Amino acid sequence: MPVELMKGNTALAEAAVRAGVEAFFGYPITPQTELLEHMSKRMPELGRAFVQAESEVASINMVYGAACTGTRVMTSSSSPGISLMQEGFSYIACSEVPCVVVDVMRGGPGLGNIQPSQSDYFQVTRSAGHGDYHAIVLAPSSVQEAVDLMGDAFDLADQYRHLVFVVADGLLGQMMEPAELPPMQPLRTERPDWALTGANGRDPNIITSLELSAPALEAVNDRLQAKLKVIRETEQRSTENMTKDARLVVVGYGTAGRIAETAVKQARREGMQVGLFRPITLWPFPEQRLSALTDHVEALLVVEMNAGQMVEDVKLAAGGQIPVEFYGRTGGVVPVPEEIYDAIVESYEKLA
Amino acid sequence: MTSAVMVEEKVVYERPESLADVATHYCPGCTHGIAHRIVAEVLDELGVRDRTIGVSPVGCAVLAYKYFNTDGAEAAHGRAPAMATGIKRVMPDHVVFTYQGDGDLAAIGIAEIIHAATRGENITTIFVNNAIYGMTGGQMAPTTLIGQETTSSPGGRSQTLTGFPVRMAELMAGITGSAYIARRSLHNVKEINTAKRAIKTAFLAQLNGLGFSMVELLSTCPTNWKVSPAEALAWVESDMVPYYPLGDYKVAEEVKPLMKRR
Ligand SMILES: Cc1ncc(C[n+]2csc(CCOP(=O)(O)OP(=O)(O)O)c2C)c(N)n1
Numbered sequence: 270m271p272v273e274l275m276k277g278n279t280a281l282a283e284a285a286v287r288a289g290v291e292a293f294f295g296y297p298i299t300p301q302t303e304l305l306e307h308m309s310k311r312m313p314e315l316g317r318a319f320v321q322a323e324s325e326v327a328s329i330n331m332v333y334g335a336a337c338t339g340t341r342v343m344t345s346s347s348s349p350g351i352s353l354m355q356e357g358f359s360y361i362a363c364s365e366v367p368c369v370v371v372d373v374m375r376g377g378p379g380l381g382n383i384q385p386s387q388s389d390y391f392q393v394t395r396s397a398g399h400g401d402y403h404a405i406v407l408a409p410s411s412v413q414e415a416v417d418l419m420g421d422a423f424d425l426a427d428q429y430r431h432l433v434f435v436v437a438d439g440l441l442g443q444m445m446e447p448a449e450l451p452p453m454q455p456l457r458t459e460r461p462d463w464a465l466t467g468a469n470g471r472d473p474n475i476i477t478s479l480e481l482s483a484p485a486l487e488a489v490n491d492r493l494q495a496k497l498k499v500i501r502e503t504e505q506r507s508t509e510n511m512t513k514d515a516r517l518v519v520v521g522y523g524t525a526g527r528i529a530e531t532a533v534k535q536a537r538r539e540g541m542q543v544g545l546f547r548p549i550t551l552w553p554f555p556e557q558r559l560s561a562l563t564d565h566v567e568a569l570l571v572v573e574m575n576a577g578q579m580v581e582d583v584k585l586a587a588g589g590q591i592p593v594e595f596y597g598r599t600g601g602v603v604p605v606p607e608e609i610y611d612a613i614v615e616s617y618e619k620l621a
Numbered sequence: 622m623t624s625a626v627m628v629e630e631k632v633v634y635e636r637p638e639s640l641a642d643v644a645t646h647y648c649p650g651c652t653h654g655i656a657h658r659i660v661a662e663v664l665d666e667l668g669v670r671d672r673t674i675g676v677s678p679v680g681c682a683v684l685a686y687k688y689f690n691t692d693g694a695e696a697a698h699g700r701a702p703a704m705a706t707g708i709k710r711v712m713p714d715h716v717v718f719t720y721q722g723d724g725d726l727a728a729i730g731i732a733e734i735i736h737a738a739t740r741g742e743n744i745t746t747i748f749v750n751n752a753i754y755g756m757t758g759g760q761m762a763p764t765t766l767i768g769q770e771t772t773s774s775p776g777g778r779s780q781t782l783t784g785f786p787v788r789m790a791e792l793m794a795g796i797t798g799s800a801y802i803a804r805r806s807l808h809n810v811k812e813i814n815t816a817k818r819a820i821k822t823a824f825l826a827q828l829n830g831l832g833f834s835m836v837e838l839l840s841t842c843p844t845n846w847k848v849s850p851a852e853a854l855a856w857v858e859s860d861m862v863p864y865y866p867l868g869d870y871k872v873a874e875e876v877k878p879l880m881k882r883r
Pocket residue numbers: 679680681682698721722723724725726749751753754755756757762
């Protein structure tokens with residue numbers, strides 16, 4: 270496939286189309302609207318389902334319905350819309366039906382603004398709806414990675430019958446970058462045996478998140494937790510740069526990770542032994558690799574476009590072995606490499 | 622000499638195939654069971670059981686998926702029309718219906734039902750109006766009548782405090798995407814038979830791809846109305862029917878021939 274110049278949101282949408290998404294349900298919200306707009310054109314021209322819903326509450330429940338039939342389905346939104354979808358996420362997770370949700374995060378709380386932010390880390394990794402579970406969360410840092418992870422997201426959703434988020438921020442969503450799209454995958458013709466396809470020659474299939482007896486609901490939770498344990502053990506993903514001899518490692522994901530990389534390279538030029546660790550899965554958090562780094566790394570500096578959310582996971586992974594510093598900007602302010610560089614210098618000077 | 626007389630037994634009443642052979646949890650005298658039965662009879666008569674997907678509500682009918690012998694899903698409170706939309710859009714050849722109470726459809730889910738109709742979503746909704754929140758123990762519903770006593774309208778529903786009961790059939794009939802909208806009652810055999818015909822029209826509208834269809838069914842809740850089953854049926858007729866008149870509220874031109882053919 271040729272490399273094309275593409276906007277992040279459009280690339281995410283087209284990557285989903287190529288991955289064989291059969292239905293899209295969504296509601297306009299900046300900064301993800303181009304994704305919905307792309308789908309409004311592409312899905313009908315391919316004979317696939319597209320509905321602009323009346324709200325994010327409705328769109329996630331449409332996703333839930335389509336997911337029950339075993340088709341590849343997705344929605345996309347941004348922070349306030351993701352808040353409205355929480356109910357649906359929880360039902361989807363409990364019912365164990367696969368779907369993909371894109372969250373192009375913006376500044377909050379409240380209506381906030383439409384500037385790039387990472388303020389939804391807790392919302393997607395911790396509290397994606399009531400109950401007791403985690404969703405899988407993938408965080409690309411470039412348009413190409415967004416394209417690649419979109420295909421993975423559908424595969425993971427199907428493999429684990431689970432809710433998978435792809436989180437970007439307004440910068441990644443709006444940015445134009447060259448990227449190569451995958452070839453068009455054929456749509457699946459087979460439906461999984463649990464899917465709602467009509468009780469033709471078999472007993473009825475039921476998809477529900479209701480379990481009235483406590484022991485029976487505990488059994489549902491046990492099954493869900495066993496699945497999450499497997500995901501936690503096998504699906505952690507991250508990338509590293511210059512960590513081998515690093516005394517200080519900067520930890521950042523998505524856009525923050527990318528900006529931090531520029532700052533880390535600058536610090537290297539100035540002779541500091543600094544590396545970069547960029548989580549790709551936010552849940553499961555790549556704790557195995559990060560905690561291994563604490564063997565030789567003397568401190569970690571977490572950089573986020575929020576007031577400090579992932580830093581809690583980093584501290585858990587570091588297990589109190591080494592200090593964990595934090596540098597963040599909020600409200601949609603995107604840090605420039607220079608200020609991260611200054612934070613690196615400050616943390617580096619504290620090393621023994 | 623006597624000749625043997627062969628007595629031939631004719632089955633005049635049996636369980637529809639579309640109804641599962643299980644006991645329901647509905648209270649004695651509750652008309653939810655009747656509503657299930659006539660929906661199931663219609664699915665049988667139309668021969669669509671094996672390609673039907675039902676969406677249950679949150680409310681007393683939360684377990685309806687266990688009672689219909691069809692594929693089924695359980696929606697979040699009020700979201701059944703959205704969920705049904707998702708199902709129908711990817712399974713357009715299947716018959717998709719929602720079964721919802723008045724709290725589910727007319728309060729928390731009013732946006733979802735109205736927009737399913739505005740889109741002309743080709744699904745069928747069975748709307749059980751019992752003027753109360755049954756499952757949570759008898760609180761005021763948007764359909765509770767003025768003066769009706771509930772656990773959250775002590776002394777009777779006051780219009781100054783809570784406004785007026787919503788007439789959903791009339792509301793839905795005003796929506797262009799609605800193909801067939803009717804209100805029926807389950808308080809006696811004649812009305813039940815009329816209700817069943819309306820349900821059949823609603824499903825036929827869907828099978829013919831004509832758009833959204835809904836049948837509102839006036840239904841009893843003897844438990845939370847705190848009356849006997851017989852008194853409950855009488856109250857439907859004496860108090861509910863005058864405020865919620867029965868009839869067809871929207872019959873799209875293309876639906877009319879379907880009603881004749883039946
Ligand atoms: C989001 C949410 N809010 C509230 C409830 C609690 N709840 C369960 S059933 C119900 C009312 C159902 O009443 P109705 O739709 O009239 O059906 P009925 O039980 O009368 O058949 C409520 C409020 C819930 N399950 N979910």
